[in-house]
Amino acid sequence: MxxxxxxxxxxxxxxxxxxxxxxxxxxxxxxxxxxxxxxxxxxxxxxxxxxxxxxxxxxxxxxxxxxxxxxxxxxxxxxxxxxxxLSGLNMKDRTDNLEADVSVLGTVVRQLAEAVAEMEEAQAAGVTGSNKNSADDRYKGDEDSGRGGGFEFVDNGPVVPIEAVQHALANNEIEQFLQPIVSLPQRRTLGYELMPKLRTDDGVLHEAEDFLHYEDNTGTIAELEQLLIRQAANIVHRANITGDPTNLFVPISLALLRDKENCSTMAGLLASNRAVSASLMLTLSEATFDSLNASDKKSLAELVRAGAGICLDNVRSLRLTFQAMSERGVKFVKADAQAFINNPLDFTDFHRADLADYVERFGIGLIMDNVTSEDHVLELLDDKIPYAQGKHIAQPSPVRPDLASEKSSKRSATR
Structure with missing residues (x-):
């Protein structure tokens, strides 16, 4: 150009x-x-x-x-x-969760395939009727409770007369014992279960289930459980002062939840000291937890809002709605170790090794109670169970004098 x-x-x-x-x-x-x-x-x-x-x-x-x-x-x-x-993401946790999900899914599919194969073999052998009868016997307790699971705890009811409980309460004769709950495999102490015991005039030392589960109109059991919570709060407070903080599992029953005045008093006490209430776990049996009516649930929710956690004891099955339980304040569930080891299918449809990880996803700790031998401990370790309790772990022992509450003052404060 x-x-x-x-x-x-x-x-x-x-x-x-x-x-x-x-x-x-x-x-x-x-x-x-x-x-x-x-x-x-x-x-x-x-x-x-x-x-x-x-x-x-x-x-x-x-x-x-x-x-x-x-x-x-x-x-x-x-x-x-x-x-x-991307570099800040913890991909290991996500990968572990994914692997756990895949493992659980694989276990369910395998068990389903095995169940279908067993049904086909049973039909081919002409024993469908007998299998049905055995299945009905196995899950008879489940129909009563309205859900899956097969371990049934027999409760013969209290054997100590209410008058004897009133006498012991009036004279501060309720003895307090603590049994540790440990983590596996290190066996570090997670907390202690508070075990009130009553010694009658004949010298027999009765366990809590012999006298704590009354449904009486005298308010005695509600007053006793209020005293237990006060003593537990005092133990936790003194443990914090000595530099040895711990969790304390305190048994309660419907008697306290249906005594609105005492329940509101306890909620106010717990709410006023969150440092103590956060270490208190109110222990109810699963049967009691399932039988709560709307008013009982409201009372229990008031205690949870005050800072206390919930532990379900004597769990008959681990086929539970853990998400809903976690929303209601459940922090721990306790099952019988011997029953779980001997009959795991009565407790869950998951593989035993996957169960603890599944429960932990909902912020709930799984405790196996009634551990009576080292073989039980080894079995629980194989199944990755996080917590254990029982006579083989440690026997219940009286509360240390430096942690024991001043019963007389506490007794007068509850009146």
Whole structure:
């Protein structure tokens, strides 16, 4: 393009020189000089024009490159942020959860396949009727409770007369024992279960289930359970002072929950000292927890809002709605270790090794009670059970004197 312009420019300058020679009468030298001057002037003008256009083009290209570099810098910054975010993610936990889900799903599918195979074999052998009868016997207790699971705890009811309980309460004769609950495999102490015991005139030391589960109208059991919570709070408080904080599991029953005055008093006491109430676990049997009416649930929710947790004891099955239980304040569930080891299918449809991880996802700890031998401990370790309790772990022992509450003052305070 530039060569064509210069060619036509030279032709035009030559035409000027010819015109001056023939039309204006210039000499040949003068016409040649005019042609050279015109050619030089035109060349300078055209070069300046081309230079200006080139500079403008370069400026535009430079601005375009600058904009592109700015976009690249922003993109790099975004990528850097994404890389930082991804590097900060704990992919191991997510992978572990995914592996646990896949493992649980695989276990359920395998058990389903085995159940279908057993049904087909039973039908082929003509023993469907007998299998049905055995299944009915196995889950007879489940129909009464309205859900799956097969371990049934026999409760013969209290054997100590209510008058004897009133006498012991009036004379501060309720003895307090503590049994540790430990974590596996380190066997570090998670907390202690408070076990009130009553010694009658014949010298027999009765366990809590012999006298705590009355449904009386005298308010004795509610007053006794209120005293237990006060003593437990006092033990936790003194343990915190001595630098040895611990959790304390305190048994309660329907008697306290249905005594609105005492229950409200306890809720106020717990709410006033969150440091203590956070370490208190109110222990109810699963049967009691399932039998709560709307008013009982309201009383229990008041205690939970005050800071206390809930522990379900004597769990007959682990086929539970753990999400709903967690929302109601359940922190721990306790099952019988011997029954779980001997008949795991009566407790759950999951593989035994996957059960504790599944329960833990809902913020609930699984405690196996009644551990009576080292073989039980080894079995629980294989099943990754996090907590254990029982006579083999440690026998119940009286409360240490430095942690024991001043019963007389506490007794008077409850009146």
């Amino acid at each position: 530039r060569a064509i312009v210069l060619f036509f420019l030279a032709v035009a300058c030559l035409s000027i020189g010819i015109t001056t020679y023939f039309a204006l009468g210039f000499t040949v030298i003068e016409s040649f000089l005019v042609t050279i001057v015109a050619l030089l002037a035109s060349f300078v003008f055209i070069e300046a024009l081309f230079r200006r256009r080139t500079e403008t083009y370069l400026v535009n290209q430079t601005e375009s490159i600058a904009r592109q570099l700015s976009n690249v810098a922003k993109t790099s910054e975004m990528l850097s942020d994404q890389v930082s975010f």
